[in-house]
Amino acid sequence: MVGKVFAVVVILITLVTAYCVIAHVWWMPVDISVHGPKIDHQIEETMLAAGVLFVAGQIVLAAFVFLYGGARNKLRQIPGGAKPLVIFAFVIVGAEVLALSAIGSKAWGAVYFEAPDPGSIHIDVQAGQFAYYFRYPGPDGTFGALHPELINEGTSNFFGLDTDHDPDAKDDIVTAELAIPVNKPILLTLHSKDVGHSFDVRELRVQQDFVPGLVIPIHFTATQTGRYEIVCTQLCGLGHYNMKAYLSVLSQADYDEWLKKQAAMQ
Amino acid sequence: MAQTSVRAVAHHAPPQGFVRKYIFSVDHKVIGIQYLTLSLVAAFVGMALSWAMRVHLAWPDVRIPLLGWLSPAGAPGGVMTPEYYLSLMTMHGTIMAFFVLTAAPFAGFGNFMLPIHVGAADMAFPRLNMSSFWVTFVGFLLACATFFIPDGPPLSGWTAYAPLSAVGPVAGPGQGWGQNLWGLSIAMFCIASLLGALNFIVTTLDLRTKGLKLSRLPLATWGWFIDAWVSLLAFAVLLPTCLLLVLDRLGGTSFFIPGGLVFNDQLQPHSGGSPLLFQHLFWFFGHPEVYIIILPAFGIVSHIMPTFIRKPLVGGWKVITFSEIAVGTLSFVVWGHHMFVSGMSPYMAMVFSVPTLFITIPSIIAVLVWVFSLYGANIRFATPLLYSLGFISLFISGGIGGFFLAQPSTDSYLHATSFVVGHFHFTMGLSAIFATFAGFYYWFPKMFGRMMNEKLGKLHFWITFVGVYCIFMTMQLTGFAGAVRRYSALVDDFMIPLIPANRFMTVAALLTGAAQFIFLYNAIWSRFKGRKAPDNPWGATTLEWDTTSPPPFDNFGGRQLTVYHGPMEYDGEASVMQTSPEASVAGT
Numbered sequence: 093m094v095g096k097v098f099a100v101v102v103i104l105i106t107l108v109t110a111y112c113v114i115a116h117v118w119w120m121p122v123d124i125s126v127h128g129p130k131i132d133h134q135i136e137e138t139m140l141a142a143g144v145l146f147v148a149g150q151i152v153l154a155a156f157v158f159l160y161g162g163a164r165n166k167l168r169q170i171p172g173g174a175k176p177l178v179i180f181a182f183v184i185v186g187a188e189v190l191a192l193s194a195i196g197s198k199a200w201g202a203v204y205f206e207a208p209d210p211g212s213i214h215i216d217v218q219a220g221q222f223a224y225y226f227r228y229p230g231p232d233g234t235f236g237a238l239h240p241e242l243i244n245e246g247t248s249n250f251f252g253l254d255t256d257h258d259p260d261a262k263d264d265i266v267t268a269e270l271a272i273p274v275n276k277p278i279l280l281t282l283h284s285k286d287v288g289h290s291f292d293v294r295e296l297r298v299q300q301d302f303v304p305g306l307v308i309p310i311h312f313t314a315t316q317t318g319r320y321e322i323v324c325t326q327l328c329g330l331g332h333y334n335m336k337a338y339l340s341v342l343s344q345a346d347y348d349e350w351l352k353k354q355a356a357m358q
Numbered sequence: 359m360a361q362t363s364v365r366a367v368a369h370h371a372p373p374q375g376f377v378r379k380y381i382f383s384v385d386h387k388v389i390g391i392q393y394l395t396l397s398l399v400a401a402f403v404g405m406a407l408s409w410a411m412r413v414h415l416a417w418p419d420v421r422i423p424l425l426g427w428l429s430p431a432g433a434p435g436g437v438m439t440p441e442y443y444l445s446l447m448t449m450h451g452t453i454m455a456f457f458v459l460t461a462a463p464f465a466g467f468g469n470f471m472l473p474i475h476v477g478a479a480d481m482a483f484p485r486l487n488m489s490s491f492w493v494t495f496v497g498f499l500l501a502c503a504t505f506f507i508p509d510g511p512p513l514s515g516w517t518a519y520a521p522l523s524a525v526g527p528v529a530g531p532g533q534g535w536g537q538n539l540w541g542l543s544i545a546m547f548c549i550a551s552l553l554g555a556l557n558f559i560v561t562t563l564d565l566r567t568k569g570l571k572l573s574r575l576p577l578a579t580w581g582w583f584i585d586a587w588v589s590l591l592a593f594a595v596l597l598p599t600c601l602l603l604v605l606d607r608l609g610g611t612s613f614f615i616p617g618g619l620v621f622n623d624q625l626q627p628h629s630g631g632s633p634l635l636f637q638h639l640f641w642f643f644g645h646p647e648v649y650i651i652i653l654p655a656f657g658i659v660s661h662i663m664p665t666f667i668r669k670p671l672v673g674g675w676k677v678i679t680f681s682e683i684a685v686g687t688l689s690f691v692v693w694g695h696h697m698f699v700s701g702m703s704p705y706m707a708m709v710f711s712v713p714t715l716f717i718t719i720p721s722i723i724a725v726l727v728w729v730f731s732l733y734g735a736n737i738r739f740a741t742p743l744l745y746s747l748g749f750i751s752l753f754i755s756g757g758i759g760g761f762f763l764a765q766p767s768t769d770s771y772l773h774a775t776s777f778v779v780g781h782f783h784f785t786m787g788l789s790a791i792f793a794t795f796a797g798f799y800y801w802f803p804k805m806f807g808r809m810m811n812e813k814l815g816k817l818h819f820w821i822t823f824v825g826v827y828c829i830f831m832t833m834q835l836t837g838f839a840g841a842v843r844r845y846s847a848l849v850d851d852f853m854i855p856l857i858p859a860n861r862f863m864t865v866a867a868l869l870t871g872a873a874q875f876i877f878l879y880n881a882i883w884s885r886f887k888g889r890k891a892p893d894n895p896w897g898a899t900t901l902e903w904d905t906t907s908p909p910p911f912d913n914f915g916g917r918q919l920t921v922y923h924g925p926m927e928y929d930g931e932a933s934v935m936q937t938s939p940e941a942s943v944a945g946t
Contacts, residue, residue: 094739118839142758149754156732168734174673177726189715199767204704240618287522294840305616325774330441333845
């Protein structure tokens, strides 16, 4: 009786779980990036492989527990002993993980192994407890040098720019919101002024940590206009849960307009 | 090492007086029970912290008066501040990972059972063994002390990533003395674990009784033995890491702090350190750590199952043991999968991804061994077996999550989501806890000479089994919606729709937690009022069942045992004790 209840409970748990996955009760938002479909595809492939193992594993467990409770049976070992199990694990699971590795490395490579497009729009991003700031190079196309000792939130010098002496810094445009044009390659350089943070936009399928002391490049192209949340996913202190900014993906015309407005506000 | 030595058996006189008998005891059995008691206390503390966190996530404004009393600053009026939430989270992870999951299945049961399993009178180094426990105890006190200092416990998570953990109070509340105490507490735990690991290894190799070849070692002891090697290598790295972290905080060094950091518009006087170095060192320990937690569970479940299915495991001792050795070995080359989005070279991601995927092979072999051993069995559904079956189901459910987190492309979406939290709670948290419960119900009669109540045991199992699925499967699946972990409030646009799921998890957590008091009651009641246990209540074959319940001071009353069989001599009703010269029944 106990065994049969166990089997039924395990099967019910398996069915409910499978339903939640198949019905996408909780699922990824629609992707808005060029590289994203590869990642989504990989997640679906992995879900298929892992899902089959999950369902099969639980069902076989439940079935054996259901069937072999009590002392009535003649004892039997599985035919062939452990050999078929070991062969299954090495051949089937081995092939599966090799396939996942091979296909998955392409999805990863599309983001990380390819150099950014030389024509990318370069935006510098600084994270700090508990806000992001974004910097556009301005008309000269060159970023001013950073001087951490000059950082002063009181005077809104979030990046530590020396606008008095550094001509490159004078026209840098600093904003609290990230705006980008749609369908244009974007290059972000991420750096932190204090502790570890992260740049996570679920719809872009981009998540990359900021590491103090490093400048980390990341590149992508957004394919749909809209407004999306950028959230911090690396524990950074008391305001971690509330550290966020918005990404606006705009048409080229709207983007030009927005940038002009931001430049005027500096 | 085919010959076993009886010369090296530790000799010490029976203890005299209360203090030497029950407090500063060198008896491995007392030390084992001390470890288990410490873990039990730690588990309830850890669970209380998780209750507070879960209630806060579901109903942020609810008042928890006890918290207000514990920390007027952290929870003014009983309502948690965001920083106090993170402090509770940090201590939940720290206490559970170290003082419960690492301590109970390895140091707790291992101490009590390993010397008996090998037919020895005690551990090889009894005094070292006593030191291990008391150093762990001081470590636990240091961790608990963080709740009572003005600044409260640290908030940088159990992973304590630098530079948040390294720069000191300038990084905000929760980064004062609490983090120093945390570093020292974990350093103490490391020292204790290293001493314990040495003791386990030497005892297994040198104190085996006559005839106990490694191939005849009980499977639980195999788990502890392999685990001891992994512990020895992993804690040896965490210990200096903790000390370097404390040096960065108190000694003005910059091992993990780079130059150019600015807090409150002030440039910090550090330069040259590397936050990624901390991550590498931490995870070089941290990933083996999850196997340090789970390998004793593998061993305990493999040890218990044959008793209740009345037949040997498929493949005998070899297949399951070699899987464990493979898992333990591979565990040292996979740590970088925690760092796919950390800024580490993206090429290194591939280097870490492949072995991480391949570690699923020995893990799956172990699962197949457990599952297919049930085929054609005579299953007896005693509570220890139910917990073992629960372990298998939970390990499958968590294990398959590993496929997603082993690949950088899929991990880059799921990293730092509740998918990860659900995954590791299934694989190392719950699997190890279920194996610990299995071991507790199984060995309780031997440890205390009384049986636990079966009805209460089964009730405890059913609520816990269904409850943990409600909590952690929901947690794992909401990760696909991008639910970010370590948030003290769900305020982002995409997090708000997840509030109902979080309330469901909270209710399930409260009920599941409440069921643990059934266990506590059962353990305490049975300790004093339980049915007297016979020497071998389960009809098992290993050496602990070949002595009285509880065993005498020297374990076997001066008998010198000879072992003739492996540990899995079962054939239905028939079974042959390892020490019995009778013919084999199972052909192992």
